[in-house]
Amino acid sequence: MKAVIIDGYVDEPALLGVPPYISPYVRYSAGVFKKWGVDYDYFTIDTIRGENLWESFNNYDLLLLICGLTVPGHYVGGTPITPGEIAKIFRSNEKPLKILAGPVTLAYTMRGGSFAEILKNLEVDFLVRGDVEAFLESFFKGEPNENKRSDYNLIDEIAHLGAEIVKKHPKFPFIICEMELSKGCERSSYCSFCTEPVLHGRLKSRSVKGVLREMKELYREGCKAFRFGRTANIFAYGSDWNHRKPCPSVLEELFSEARKIAPDAIIHNDNANPSYMIEHRRETVKILETIVRYNTEGDILSFGVESFDEEVLKRNNIGSSPEDVLEAVKMVNEIGGVRVNGVPKILPGINLLYGLIGESPKTYRKNYEYLRKILDKGYLVRRINIRQVMIFPGTPLHRYYSMKRFKMNKSLFEKWKEKIREEIDSPMLKRVFPVGTILRRVIPEYKKGRMTFGRQLGTYPILVGFPGNFEKPVDVLVVNHGRRSITGIKYPASINSMTVEELEMIPGIGEKLSRKIILERPFKDWKDVEKALGPNLTNHLKDLGITL
Template sequence: MIISIVDCYTDEPAGLGVPPYLGVYPRYIAGVAFSHSHQCFYLRIDDLRPEKRGNSTLTMNSTLNANNATRILEGSHIIIVISGMHTPGKYLAAVPGTPSEAIRLLQGYRGKKILTGPAAFLGTGQTGGRIVHRVQNSGYDLVIEGDAWLWLEQYLTSKEISGGYSRLREFAVKGSEIVRQIQLPIIAEIETGRGCPRKIGCSFCLEPLKNKPEWREQNDVKEEMASLAHEGVEHFRLGKQSDFYAFKGGKPAEIEQLLKGAASVSHKTLHIDNVNPALAATEQGEAITRLIVNYCTPGNVAAMGVESFDQSVIEANNINSTPEQVMKAIASINQCGSERGDNGMPKYLPGINIILGLIGETKDTLEINLQYLKRILNEGYMLRRINIRQVEVFPDTEISRQGGLKYLKKNKRHYYKFRRSVREDIDHEMLKRITPVGTILKDVFMELYDGKHTFGRQFGSYPLIVGVKQRLPLREFFDVRVVGHMLRSLVAEPLTSSSSQIDHQAN
């Protein structure tokens, strides 16, 4: 049987699959297909978009199957589309596809068309600040809300099989073979757990609705990474979990075992994602922070779901940390992680996510948020990233029952000024603090032209965007020297080309 995957890319609070990230969904599905000796082809939505052909920037994400996409799809018995943006952002060199775009591009192919990924569970939001509806009348033969890899195994074997991480083990390893169909370099998103350890989750979050809490075995993670490394992957992020610090009860010994195993696999980048400030603020959390600094590579970011500094909003939305816990976590991570590493970036810094439009938000909420950010700046800390997004209202969440977009609509007219103040008064200053003029950043991967300028970034968790005022070859690594700062990106001059990663194509 021929099974094709069409990756429209995914972005969730727990898990990223937008290039250069390769998410877990395609790898697990391919792992089942390969394990049962079926042919499996990996395509990306960019391989199917006719307007992208022949444009060097826009074909950045093409797979090695791009030129044969039509023939592959004509011969496919099953076509599995992966899609879903639950925390949509702006992407440097990728435009995610939607289920409707994919089904339009797949018209005329006879294979059974299946939709999976976050969009299949509770719809997809491409921009933020909207009510998201379930996918209906989608044109697909089947919409799989749960694990598509499990469905595929049941379909191929005609057996009832129970899922879970013990069943996933072999497929996660086998799925690494899919990397042979992609241009390297990529960064592999690695799953360590699912679900939220809190009994009642935050008002806007889908994770407690999607998954019961479960953690992977450390050795399974290590074996999957080793298998990916064997296929040439050098960049990894332990990013698919709701809170890295909560792994197996947040016990430092368990987390050390996880990190030690991951670090023993050959790699250039080892980062993490998702940190609950309430845990990072504790003594146990500080021990975990030290382990992360010790085992991971520099430029690492603790993206913290702060969401709001306004106590009344925190309570109304059942958010997990108080502003003082956030301040403590920021101090602790700065203390342990601010030393500069060998790629030019501080080793490990905190980041903050803020959500606008939450239950109970007022104009004062924005002022309180700004005052806390100013306090962080004035107390001399470094914040690597302040991510501000408008709430997405998904079906069945508490916010959908308590007014939906009511607060967002009421306060929207104040958002522009708030964002502007954060960008000008906080972000810009932080950027100068983190990467002063003269800083040398190593291994910046060039991804995009804009006029005569080239934009790139290092591999990792929330890397800084670097602009160079000349056209450099795309898909090559350069060491650069910082010469200036935009609001949220750097201006740099190239030193030497440090390209060390070779595409399969060139082999």
């Protein structure tokens, strides 16, 4: 038997599988295929689009398509599959057995501020509403069960076997392996909009041994970036073994051993619950100290704040308070704000969600006011993620809006989003990445005019624009800021060798002055530079770290 895995990409509350991320679903599927001796190939939807491969899978016995988004997102590294493309793949390849898996089987939408629709009339043999690896295992045992749920005995048996698939990813080696620590949510009741409990139920933690075994094999295969993102709350990992309380010793074992396995790899995180952090303050501090000891700089803890409006929090059962959020932001800053290579070790990110029950114009004002408080107190926040809700079947929000007309106030949303971007994001970015910061190994992603744009590997890395034509990773010196991006130049930078475009990127040096510099160089020393540019600009260049 020969199979093909098509990665249409996934994005869930506690899992990201859009490039550069490669999801556990894809790796686990490869692991089951390898266990059962099935040869397989792997394609991403972007490869299929780019090479026009829509009708190229009739020579396979089994076609597995994994995809689905249940949270709104903006993607640069890849574009998730559309419902029309799902239908096109199945319609264009009649011969293989066709399997559809991932959150798409719940429902699908690609836009925030909309209802997710159940896909109908799909030409598939199996619609997997359970876990894909559990279905495949049952299929090869001759008892296919589309609703079968997995357990960590199976996952730990096959996860390391699927590590080899990372080499088939078109972006390899510049990929991030999303590592599964747990499924489900630690809370006893759930937020109105969240699909994590709908898809995965209550919290179930995976053994540290299982995580590390898979990580070791992925590292051996060449993966150099990992994110402990497949968990709804990093601080609750292992709490289901400890009467729902945090387990600092478990996190210490995980991070310390992970660093031994992958000494030069990027190790990052994602989700955290600020109220859980404050409720268990002592254990949280220990866990934060552990993370900072072993992680890679530029890390983020994404706080599912969703709203600072107490009425919205209550009616959507979000279970936090604005003051808890402020305290958790402070805690992460105090422990994680230490800079390595000029970049903070770990900072909070804040997710805000609009379209929730009880929302009013007051909600927008309160959200802005609390973000302003954070800024005015001098705390750093790496990322403010402002989205419109996706309404999925099975959630309380879907039931509510099925009885009451859903309508987003788009103009109000855009007005306050713009205000936050201009008055909060812009000054915050300058604090997090001050001029003179060096960003190591920025990976080029696309070109626009004379500029290359890229990011570092990591959790929600900042977008960097720098002049020149680059294909390989490059170190970049920060020289200026946009609202949500950075302008830089290749580092190290010498005033005697910089291009006109690079010189023009530096505030205070325009087209006229950059050409003067080129005509008057080489400069023998900084006194020569000062004669040409004056003392203020010369000192600014030295402060940036620019050499002769």
